[in-house]
Amino acid sequence: xxxxxxxxxxxxxEALSYKKKNYFETATDAERKEMFAYAExxxxxxxxxxxxxxxxxxAVNAAKEKGFTEYKPGEALKxxxxxxxxxxxxxxxxxxxxxxxxxxDGLRIIVSHIDAPRVDIKQNPLYEDSGMxxxxxxxxxxxxxxQWTAIPLALHGTVVLKDGTAVxxxxxxxxTDPVFYxxxxxxxxxxxxxxxxxxxxxxxxxxxxxVGGLPYPDKEVNEKIKLTxxxxxxxxxxxxxxxxxxxxxxxxxxxxxxxVGFDRALIGAYGHDDRVCAYPALxxxxxxxxxxxxxxxxxxxxxxxxxxxxxxxxxxxxxxxEDISDAMGANFRRVRAASKCLSSDVTAAYDPNFxxxxxxxxxxxxxxxxxMCKFTGARxxxxxxxxxxxxxxxxxxxxxxxxxxWQTSELGKVDFGGGGTVxxxxxxxxxxxxxxxxxxxxxxxxxxxxxxADLYSNYKAFLAFMK
Ligand code: MN
Ligand code: MN
Numbered sequence: 001x002x003x004x005x006x007x008x009x010x011x012x013x014e015a016l017s018y019k020k021k022n023y024f025e026t027a028t029d030a031e032r033k034e035m036f037a038y039a040e041x042x043x044x045x046x047x048x049x050x051x052x053x054x055x056x057x058x059a060v061n062a063a064k065e066k067g068f069t070e071y072k073p074g075e076a077l078k079x080x081x082x083x084x085x086x087x088x089x090x091x092x093x094x095x096x097x098x099x100x101x102x103x104x105d106g107l108r109i110i111v112s113h114i115d116a117p118r119v120d121i122k123q124n125p126l127y128e129d130s131g132m133x134x135x136x137x138x139x140x141x142x143x144x145x146x147q148w149t150a151i152p153l154a155l156h157g158t159v160v161l162k163d164g165t166a167v168x169x170x171x172x173x174x175x176t177d178p179v180f181y182x183x184x185x186x187x188x189x190x191x192x193x194x195x196x197x198x199x200x201x202x203x204x205x206x207x208x209x210x211v212g213g214l215p216y217p218d219k220e221v222n223e224k225i226k227l228t229x230x231x232x233x234x235x236x237x238x239x240x241x242x243x244x245x246x247x248x249x250x251x252x253x254x255x256x257x258x259x260v261g262f263d264r265a266l267i268g269a270y271g272h273d274d275r276v277c278a279y280p281a282l283x284x285x286x287x288x289x290x291x292x293x294x295x296x297x298x299x300x301x302x303x304x305x306x307x308x309x310x311x312x313x314x315x316x317x318x319x320x321x322e323d324i325s326d327a328m329g330a331n332f333r334r335v336r337a338a339s340k341c342l343s344s345d346v347t348a349a350y351d352p353n354f355x356x357x358x359x360x361x362x363x364x365x366x367x368x369x370x371x372m373c374k375f376t377g378a379r380x381x382x383x384x385x386x387x388x389x390x391x392x393x394x395x396x397x398x399x400x401x402x403x404x405x406w407q408t409s410e411l412g413k414v415d416f417g418g419g420g421t422v423x424x425x426x427x428x429x430x431x432x433x434x435x436x437x438x439x440x441x442x443x444x445x446x447x448x449x450x451x452x453a454d455l456y457s458n459y460k461a462f463l464a465f466m467k
Pocket of ligand 2: 303444
């Protein structure tokens with residue numbers, strides 16, 4: 001319809017109403033090409049980085065390639081410096097020092113987490129039973145346990161041997177590698193199992209990972225299969241059974257990231273939560289052209305409450321910000337007060353197959369862009385940062401200025417559940433913070449799903465935030 005044909009009411013409706021836009025639909029051809037090209041880099045990152053250690057290593061290598069150098073706390077800094085700081089090999093902060101006065105302008109911070117739900121190996125894990133050798137596990141993060149059975153798993157991690165040497169293990173990712181497996185019961189005998197609530201269909205102590213079946217050829221040995229496995233571990237990694245005591249091994253899905261759908265609009269992968277925010281945060285800081293001092297903080301332990309020395313609650317991140325302030329001759333309290341943060345974590349995408357869990361008007365819609373959550377938490381916004389209208393307005397203005405397609409949401413219906421992010425830990429430092437991240441289908445499943453449009457929108461949003 002031509003403009004002249006519109007009625008007064010139609011014009012008014014257009015001017016006054018709000019409607020979410022599908023980013024694929026509104027993007028130019030060139031932009032759509034960029035979306036798909038950007039997704040290729042993201043998939044490569046997903047395949048290379050299935051644990052926080054690997055994500056950290058990836059970020060350091062990517063930063064080095066762009067001329068970033070390692071920051072040593074206490075060293076001098078000047079505008080234009082490009083640095084990265086690694087915390088215990090599990091979290092990393094990549095940052096650029098800008099021209100703006102730090103006390104007046106503060107820092108522009110994007111925080112995402114690089115740990116993901118998975119199944120960790122216990123400290124005394126190895127046993128054999130009935131022709132099979134297993135590793136006992138303890139799951140990490142919020143998982144539906146039954147989803148982790150009967151799928152190919154890879155083992156990733158670090159073993160610190162008796163002599164202190166750290167050995168890296170990564171088995172199950174190459175096409176020629178073996179994979180690992182958690183058994184499930186056949187439906188023929190699963191009658192009783194299938195009557196249980198889903199939380200109890202498979203229990204934590206049943207998540208034992210199958211790692212061997214070949215008996216060691218020696219009649220005098222009992223536990224022959226266990227010995228074969230130990231023999232291989234010793235030959236390959238120099239480890240003995242006792243070395244599991246000081247090991248961090250994780251079973252993660254052995255699937256690669258793949259395009260989903262005939263039109264390749266979507267990506268299926270393990271660990272979108274929260275690498276779909278970490279990758280845009282990293283690439284935005286690597287590619288930023290900003291007068292602000294910008295930081296991408298890729299942190300660990302979010303899935304278990306941001307505790308420990310690599311989680312967001314650790315003082316290490318605050319110390320780093322203070323060191324940067326000191327190096328620039330700025331008072332840290334002033335810097336904090338002027339700083340702004342996007343706490344970038346995923347949110348639940350509306351799923352018509354589970355419509356009852358969502359309130360459609362305030363649910364994140366797939367492909368409608370990265371999603372701002374003014375507040376998170378549970379029940380009456382408990383445990384939430386709840387950003388101010390002023391700060392949301394400021395971010396909104398920056399996004400509109402740069403044509404970012406974005407939306408807002410809450411995680412599901414009121415009182416249906418809820419979730420938290422690192423936002424509240426940053427806000428405690430007197431830093432204005434709001435949550436922004438990509439909508440995910442099947443969050444915390446071994447294979448999660450996102451839209452390429454939302455991934456790219458997240459990247460564009462970060463660039464706008466840092467401009
Ligand atoms: Mn998350
Ligand atoms: Mn999560």
